[in-house]
Amino acid sequence: MSRPAQATINLQALRDNLAFVRQLSSSKVVGVIKANAYGHGALTIARVLESERIDCLAVACIEEALELRHNGIQSPILLLEGFYSADELPLIEQYQLTTVIQHQDQIGMLLAYPTKEPLSIWLKLDSGMHRIGFLPKDYPKAYQALIQSGKVKDTVFMTHFSCADDLNNDYTRRQLSTFRRITAGLEGETSLCNSPGVLGWPEAHGNWVRPGLMLYGASPFDVNHPHARQLKPVMELSSSIIAIRDLPAGVPVGYSGTFITNRTTRAGVVAIGYADGYPRHTPSGAPVVINGKRARIMGKISMDMMTVDLTDLPDVKTGDKVILWGAELPAAEVAQHAGTIPYELFCNMKRVNIRYIDAPVTTKQSDTAESISH
Incomplete structure (x- = not known):
């Protein structure tokens, strides 16, 4: 008899939560499965999401992406922090990964790399969280450098909300305003919302949403919210x-x-x-x-x-x-x-x-x- 401590993972609850994301938003869905799918088991969760025709999966780093690819996951995979060194670029090409570009050094490494085919990228704007991403004044120049390089085939403009879990905080609207102002006139799709953004800020959904915690059935809010009540713990x-x-x-x-x-x-x-x-x-x-x-x-x-x-x-x-x-x-x-x-x-x-x-x-x-x- 083994020790009784156990985590039971209900995969039907995962499917139901994904269906609820799609009910709330017509945007394409990135299923965030970094950190071993928040402890739920990245490979199993990826297989379920792939069977549900998820539009993309997201991980923190290339090691997490390669584990999925080596085990047969074929869905698009997004590297949320991008690449840390030029050594990763051949792997990004080989395994057809999509990478975030979030600082100037990454642009320099990409421009110096002899790509065989243009890459799909997500270009990150620091709209106010001040963690990673290009500052608003530098964002258009970064975009132009990538487009003119010929090394990029399509771009998604992205940002990350710092206070979306606080529904009474106007900072999210300020970030959304900054994002819209800076990306106006640029050609590409958009992605702004993590789980609290999906649940609480429908005006910010854009072309792609990036649910993580809500897929696993937990509320990102510390107050009552009607949508969060419909999530099913996984x-x-x-x-x-x-x-x-x-x-x-x-x-x-x-x-x-x-x-x-x-x-x-x-x-x-x-x-x-x-x-x-x-x-x-x-x-x-x-x-x-x-x-x-x-x-x-x-x-x-x-x-x-x-x-x-x-x-x-x-x-x-x-x-x-x-x-x-x-x-x-x-x-x-x-x-x-x-x-x-x-x-x-x-x-x-x-x-x-x-x-x-x-x-x-x-x-x-x-x-x-x-x-x-x-």
Whole structure:
């Protein structure tokens, strides 16, 4: 019998979330599967998205792209950070990858490379995030240099929103205005929206949208949003109760004794911890779900275990399943307790068994809406 910590990946939920993206937007869809598809398994996720006729897949770097190509993925693949050295350009050509161009050195490397065929590129504008991309004053010149080189066959103009997850922040509209002003009159398609952009800023959808988190069924917002409520969680993280004991009132639980029982307490130990990716800094009181009912975490998260309060769940027994997040407990809610975001929860998963299923899934929409609302 293997250790019970497990991530169950529901592939039908992934399909449903992609269908919802297409319902929200008529734009072409880039499925973002960088970082091992946010912990969900890049190759399996890519195969499902390809079977659903995804328009393009996106990864962070060429190593991620080559893993897909070497395993038979034929869909267009976009390198979101572009290439880091000229050594990658032959591979980009060989494997027919599309690359982002986001700084002048990349233009220099491309111009010096003897391409056999012109490349497809996405030219990134820094419209206000100030991370990567050409500043507005430099963008038209970069575009002209690439077009005049003869090394580019088509261009998508792209940018990235820094505050799209804050629906009351006008900065997204300012970025959109900058993007439209700088790209006006340039010949090419456009791409601006990540998951919060797709869900919350329909005026910015452009020709291509780039959903990541929403494909995996988690909300990018920390407030209630009607579209986010329709997403279906793809990952359920679970484990089992491996020990139960009765503790008196007034005793410490876990490392450093940060939690003290305030009553006679039935304590259950769950086989999962920070070595599996569950956040160590998650505080006492954060929820888990056991047999459809909520229990609270007690004390600090250990490397391999956590302790939960079973006092009000007298029927729970050793071996019962414990859900850390999933359809019954939104990852966005867990992330709020842990002071992080669902992106990090998913990406940090490791050591757990991964099981893929292909079955219908439903969410408790009212629970989801309530749990992520302030």
